[in-house]
Amino acid sequence: xxxxxxxxxxxxxxxxxxxxxxxxxxxxxxxxxxxxxxxxxxxxxxxxxxxxxxxxxxxxxxxxxxxxxxxxxxxxxxxxxxxxxxxxxxxxxxxxxxxxxxxxxxxxxxxxxxxxxxxxxxxxxxxxxxxxxxxxxxxxxxxxxxxxxxxxxxxxxxxxxxxxxxxxxxxxxxxxxxxxxxxxxxxxxxxxxxxxxxxxxxxxxxxxxxxxxxxxxxxxxxxxxxxxxxxxxxxxxxxxxxxx
Amino acid sequence: xxxxxxxxxxxxxxxxxxxxxxxxxxxxxxxxxxxxxxxxxxxxxxxxxxxxxxxxxxxxxxxxxxxxxxxxxxxxxxxxxxxxxxxxxxxxxxxxxxxxxxxxxxxxxxxxxxxxxxxxxxxxxxxxxxxxxxxxxxxxxxxxxxxxxxxxxxxxxxxxxxxxxxxxxxxxxxxxxxxxxxxxxxxxxxxxxxxxxxxxxxxxxxxxxxxxxxxxxxxxxxxxxxxxxxxxxxxxxxxxxxxxxxxxxxxxxxxxxxxxxxxxxxxxxxxxxxxxxxxxxxxxxxxxxxxxxxxxxxxxxx
Amino acid sequence: xxxxxxxxxxxxxxxxxxxxxxxxxxxxxxxxxxxxxxxxxxxxxxxxxxxxxxxxxxxxxxxxxxxxxxxxxxxxxxxxxxxxxxxxxxxxxxxxxxxxxxxxxxxxxxxxxxxxxxxxxxxxxxxxxxxxxxxxxxxxxxxxxxxxxxxxxxxxxxxxxxxxxxxxxxxxxxxxxxxxxxxxxxxxxxxxxxxxxxxxxxxxxxxxxxxxxxxxxxxxxxxxxxxxxxxxxxxxxxxxxxx
Numbered sequence: 001x002x003x004x005x006x007x008x009x010x011x012x013x014x015x016x017x018x019x020x021x022x023x024x025x026x027x028x029x030x031x032x033x034x035x036x037x038x039x040x041x042x043x044x045x046x047x048x049x050x051x052x053x054x055x056x057x058x059x060x061x062x063x064x065x066x067x068x069x070x071x072x073x074x075x076x077x078x079x080x081x082x083x084x085x086x087x088x089x090x091x092x093x094x095x096x097x098x099x100x101x102x103x104x105x106x107x108x109x110x111x112x113x114x115x116x117x118x119x120x121x122x123x124x125x126x127x128x129x130x131x132x133x134x135x136x137x138x139x140x141x142x143x144x145x146x147x148x149x150x151x152x153x154x155x156x157x158x159x160x161x162x163x164x165x166x167x168x169x170x171x172x173x174x175x176x177x178x179x180x181x182x183x184x185x186x187x188x189x190x191x192x193x194x195x196x197x198x199x200x201x202x203x204x205x206x207x208x209x210x211x212x213x214x215x216x217x218x219x220x221x222x223x224x225x226x227x228x229x230x231x232x233x234x235x236x237x238x239x240x241x242x243x244x
Numbered sequence: 245x246x247x248x249x250x251x252x253x254x255x256x257x258x259x260x261x262x263x264x265x266x267x268x269x270x271x272x273x274x275x276x277x278x279x280x281x282x283x284x285x286x287x288x289x290x291x292x293x294x295x296x297x298x299x300x301x302x303x304x305x306x307x308x309x310x311x312x313x314x315x316x317x318x319x320x321x322x323x324x325x326x327x328x329x330x331x332x333x334x335x336x337x338x339x340x341x342x343x344x345x346x347x348x349x350x351x352x353x354x355x356x357x358x359x360x361x362x363x364x365x366x367x368x369x370x371x372x373x374x375x376x377x378x379x380x381x382x383x384x385x386x387x388x389x390x391x392x393x394x395x396x397x398x399x400x401x402x403x404x405x406x407x408x409x410x411x412x413x414x415x416x417x418x419x420x421x422x423x424x425x426x427x428x429x430x431x432x433x434x435x436x437x438x439x440x441x442x443x444x445x446x447x448x449x450x451x452x453x454x455x456x457x458x459x460x461x462x463x464x465x466x467x468x469x470x471x472x473x474x475x476x477x478x479x480x481x482x483x484x485x486x487x488x489x490x491x492x493x494x495x496x497x498x499x500x501x502x503x504x505x506x507x508x509x510x511x512x513x514x515x516x517x518x519x520x521x522x523x524x525x526x527x528x529x530x531x532x533x534x535x536x537x538x539x540x541x542x543x544x545x546x
Numbered sequence: 547x548x549x550x551x552x553x554x555x556x557x558x559x560x561x562x563x564x565x566x567x568x569x570x571x572x573x574x575x576x577x578x579x580x581x582x583x584x585x586x587x588x589x590x591x592x593x594x595x596x597x598x599x600x601x602x603x604x605x606x607x608x609x610x611x612x613x614x615x616x617x618x619x620x621x622x623x624x625x626x627x628x629x630x631x632x633x634x635x636x637x638x639x640x641x642x643x644x645x646x647x648x649x650x651x652x653x654x655x656x657x658x659x660x661x662x663x664x665x666x667x668x669x670x671x672x673x674x675x676x677x678x679x680x681x682x683x684x685x686x687x688x689x690x691x692x693x694x695x696x697x698x699x700x701x702x703x704x705x706x707x708x709x710x711x712x713x714x715x716x717x718x719x720x721x722x723x724x725x726x727x728x729x730x731x732x733x734x735x736x737x738x739x740x741x742x743x744x745x746x747x748x749x750x751x752x753x754x755x756x757x758x759x760x761x762x763x764x765x766x767x768x769x770x771x772x773x774x775x776x777x778x779x780x781x782x783x784x785x786x787x788x789x
Contacts, residue, residue, distance in 0.1 A: 060744045080750065088748045094692060095741040098285065100664030100684060107758055112750035117758060140664070142691050160749055248620040249654075250646025251627070254583055265676065272678040284678075284755060285746065286739040288685025293735035295690055296697035300704075300731075302724045303717040312728060321732075333682040337690070340658050340666070341549050343619040343651050348578050407631040407639065433721065437729035445736070 009033045010164055010192050011057060011069055018052060018063030026052045027063060028216040034164065039193040041203035041224055043233060044213030050196045051091075053213070054166050057194075058086040070163060084113055087162030087191070091169045093149035097141040102133065102152050105141070109160035120159075127159035128152075131185060147178040154185070165193045171202050200228050245397055246338065246353055249346030253404035260400070261351025267359055268332055274325035287326055290318065291333045302430050310426040315357065315393075316365035316385040317431050321438070321445050324366040331358035356396040365389030378446070379432050386428035387421075394420035549690070551612070555659040560607035562660040566767040567669025568760070573774030574657045578650055580782035587642040590788065594781045595649050599656075606656050613659070617651035624648070663687055665760075672760050681755050685742075693735060700727045 011034035018027040027049050034040060042050045055061040057069065059079050067074040069082045090096045099105040106127050110120035128134045131151040141149065150170065157165065170186075171179045183205055186193065197203050203210060204224040212220040212227050220227055228234055252260075275287065294314040301309040314334075318327035332354050338344040345353045368384035398416055402408050408416075439446050556563075562570070577598065584591050603610055624647045631640035658666065664684060671680045704723050 055744070058748055060747060080752075083748060083750055086748075088745075090741060090745055090748075092741070095738055096745040098685060098688060098742050098745070100662075100667075100688060104664075104758060108746075108751075108756060109749040111756035111758075112752065120756075121758065140662070141688065156749065246623070248623055248647040249578060249582065249650035250643060250648075252582075257582070268679055269676050272676065276678075283739060283743050284681060285685055285742040286736070287682045289689050289693075289735050289739035289742065291682065291686035292689040292693045293732060295686075296693035296735075297728045297731055299694060299697045300701055300724050300727050303720045305714070305717055329679060329682060332679055333686050336679070336683050337686060340654065341552060341663065341687075343616060343655065346578075346647070346650055347574070347654050348582055348650075401627075406627055406643070407634045407636060408627075409630055409634055412626070412630050430725070433725035434728045434732075437722075437725045438732060441729055441733050445732075 007036050008071070009035055009068075011194075012067070013056075014066040016053070016056060016063050016065035016067065018049075018056065018061060026216055027056075030065075030216070030218055032211065032218065034192055034194060036192055037190070038209070039195065039207045041207035041210035042194060042196045042213060043198075043200070043203065043210050043224070043227055048213040049216040050213050051168055054088065054168060054194060054196060057164075057166055058083050058088055060088075084160055085163045087157035087160055087165045089153055089157055089165065089167040089170060091172055093146070093153040093173070094141070096153045096156065097149060100140060101137070102128070102139050102141070102144075103137040105152060106156045106159045109156060113160060123159045123161070124155075127155040130158060130189075131155045146173040147175075147181065150174060150178070150182065151185070158189075163191060165189065165191045166196075167193065168196045169198065170195065171197065171199045200224060200233060204228075245357065245394055246335075246345030247349045247356075247397055247401070248343075249348050251346075251404060251406055252349055252352055252400055256400050256404050257348050257352055260355045261348070264332075264351040264354040264359065268329065268354065271325045271328055275323075275329045286322075287330050287333070290322065291330045291337075294318070294330070294334055295337075302426075302433075304426055304429075310423070310430060312430050312434065313386075313390065313423075313427050315362045315389045316382060316427065317434055319362050319366040319385065320369055320382055320431075320435060324362055324370075327366070328358050328362045331362055334358075352397075352400055356393045356400070360396055361389040361393035364392035379436065382435050383428040383432045386431040387424040390424035390427045391420045394423075552616075552655075552659055553662070555608055555612075556662045558607065558660075560605065560660065562602070562605045562607070562656070564766070565660075565770050566761065566763055567661050567665045568673055568763075569767045569771040569774070570657045570661060571666070571669050571673060572771060573778065574653055576775050576778035577653050580778045581646055581650055581653075584646075584782065584785055586638060587645050588785075591785050592641075592645050594785065595645075598777055598781065599649055599652055602653070602656050606660050608656065608659050613652055613655050617648055617655055620647050620651045668757065668760055671757070689738075693731070696734065697727075697731055700731065 011032070013030060013032040016027050016030040016032075017025070019025050030049070030053060032053075042053070044050055052061065056063055056067060056074075059074055059082060069078075070085050072078040072082055072085075074082060097105050099108055103121070103124055106124035107120040110123045111117070115123065125134065125137070128137060131154050133148060133151050133155060136144065136148065136152070141152070144152065150173070165186075167186075170182060174182060179199070179202060183202065186206060193206075195203065195207060207224055210222065210224045210227050211218045212231060212233075220230065222230070276284075294312070297314065298311045301311060303309045315327060315331055318330050322330065335345060335350060335353050335358055339347055339350050339353070365385040365388060368381040368388065369378070372381045394416065398408065398413070435446055577595075581595055603613060624644055628640045628644045631637075631643060661669070664687070667680050667684050667687075671677055704720075704727055
């Protein structure tokens with residue numbers, strides 16, 4: 001009998017497999033679940049498949065296995081709906097800010113979703129307000145600092161009103177004050193979050209739990225502190241082999 | 245090679261602007277289909293790439309250095325339609341931001357460099373681009389694209405009535421050849437380096453092979469008409485030709501009168517008629533191009 | 547970078563900066579066409595066109611010296627043909643070439659110097675320009691600076707590493723290094739474009755890049771457009787009947 005009090009997962013991934021064009025296996029049977037309101041950190045060495053994994057969550061990559069987002073199975077028909085539910089923040093903000101001005105950028109999502117121009121502007125301005133960039137609406141992206149670009153990219157994703165936020169290495173290019181700012185900002189957002197990160201301090205501050213990727217598989221679950229200790233995953237680690 | 249404003253006569257820049265506008269509009273859907281994953285951002289970013297790549301110097305010996313122009317490189321990696329669009333975008337930025345080429349003359353520059361130049365650069369690859377001859381085809385393409393663009397630009401200047409003394413004419417031709425050779429050598433080197441990184445990027449003749457003979461025929465028509473118009477500027481040459489070929493006196497007059505002194509006769513005759521005549525002439529060439537290409541395509545596919 | 551100055555100019559404020567891009571484009575076109583269709587550039591014609599341009603320069607609040615210098619980019623090409631015409635005994639035609647191309651260049655500079663390029667492009671689109679191409683130009687301009695910086699780094703890296711020697715072999719090595727650098731730049735650009743495309747898809751892109759409508763047209767724009775067009779047309783007609 002299913003427990004009626006258990007929350008429905010927002011994301012369910014079952015046995016996800018993905019091969020690159022040259023044949024290498026990037027993901028080797030990954031199972032993952034995300035529940036409402038929680039923040040999960042994805043840890044693991046470079047090349048272990050973390051980024052490849054998150055690119056499957058909104059259908060940018062297509063692998064074998066089953067993915068369900070907010071009750072919708074991931075397939076061609078549901079793609080538009082799923083893409084509006086999953087907000088993906090890429091690692092390099094320069095690759096995410098492609099419109100001439102900040103306002104154009106943040107309004108892009110709502111406009112693509114079919115909102116009227118009036119509505120798109122309103123949502124864009126509300127999103128910019130949330131990240132503290134309302135004053136920069138008419139600036140061009142190359143005039144922004146790294147931190148500002150990061151915030152605008154976040155606003156651009158928030159304007160689509162997603163239910164889930166997926167962030168790929170969000171603290172890259174940010175100085176320590178910038179990182180604290182981002183932390184504070186993210187803590188205020190109600191969406192469930194998946195954060196790919198190398199920054200264990202950041203992960204510990206914001207994530208409820210974490211999973212550890214290694215060679216295309218998730219080899220451990222737990223809190224960030226637990227995993228950090230178990231794998232020696234800290235700034236002073238000189239090499240890495242998963243201790244089992 | 246980028247023609248500024250103020251050089252071309254109105255029928256020339258106006259009709260070329262019309263042809264370029266129509267061609268670019270027609271190419272957009274083709275470009276989207278040709279670039280494997282139908283990507284708008286790819287064309288924009290590769291345009292920026294060309295600008296950036298032009299900052300890298302290639303030593304050519306004797307203290308000189310050259311840089312990549314890019315039309316043939318783009319055609320051999322993105323396909324001709326996408327390459328034409330990217331080059332058009334580049335020319336637009338060059339005209340607006342760098343004052344390299346005029347605004348009214350943009351149509352002519354696009355025609356010379358983004359359309360004819362890219363097409364000429366791609367043709368050898370389309371005809372002989374299989375693996376064995378790829379480097380030679382690319383080199384040929386590089387040389388052709390620069391020479392064809394240059395020749396067309398010169399032709400347009402002459403037809404517009406700009407005084408080009410014979411010495412300057414030959415000097416320009418020489419310069420085109422040198423630049424063309426540089427482009428050939430540089431493009432081949434880059435294509436080879438690219439193939440070492442990822443063979444998939446350098447494409448073969450798959451798309452063009454069918455239409456190549458038709459394209460050649462069409463190109464021949466365009467070039468011969470341009471050649472006729474240019475030749476008419478050197479009336480003594482034409483006269484001796486006419487005498488030998490026995491052309492009727494009326495035909496001779498037809499060639500000499502409208503082109504002989506373009507600028508001065510501006511006031512005399514209604515310039516509307518000239519504009520219309522110019523537009524009709526180019527429209528005819530264009531229709532011929534499209535018609536021949538379509539017919540050949542249909543024939544081949546059967 | 548070279549275009550950084552122009553970009554900075556376009557972000558200033560002034561009477562011309564505040565006008566709608568479409569109005570500026572239309573007046574520019576009228577000026578360029580008037581200039582292009584004048585047959586012989588008499589001193590009167592030159593004075594007329596220069597005067598109109600002077601007025602525009604004043605309104606633009608841009609540095610006249612800077613404008614004059616940037617417009618001189620046309621010089622190499624123009625000087626060659628001007629000299630050729632002069633030597634061939636047609637000084638009138640020579641001056642016509644020189645004046646027309648130079649004045650046209652300044653006119654274009656004034657418009658580009660008082661309008662941020664993205665707004666200018668939007669203006670062209672709203673006047674009926676080819677939408678796909680304009681979007682490509684938009685993205686090109688957005689990444690122009692980013693990629694140029696990358697190329698600059700590569701150039702410096704190659705120079706500091708490169709064969710400092712002279713002679714055929716050193717040149718050949720440098721040539722190969724340059725080809726390699728361009729190839730790497732290509733690869734990075736291609737990868738970057740792929741990520742940008744993914745970012746677009748992630749936010750719902752379905753093939754057409756949306757854009758917010760241009761700023762609202764004001765009364766001042768009507769005034770500018772009318773006066774500008776009138777001035778250009780009347781100058782042109784006056785020269786037609788005076789000459």
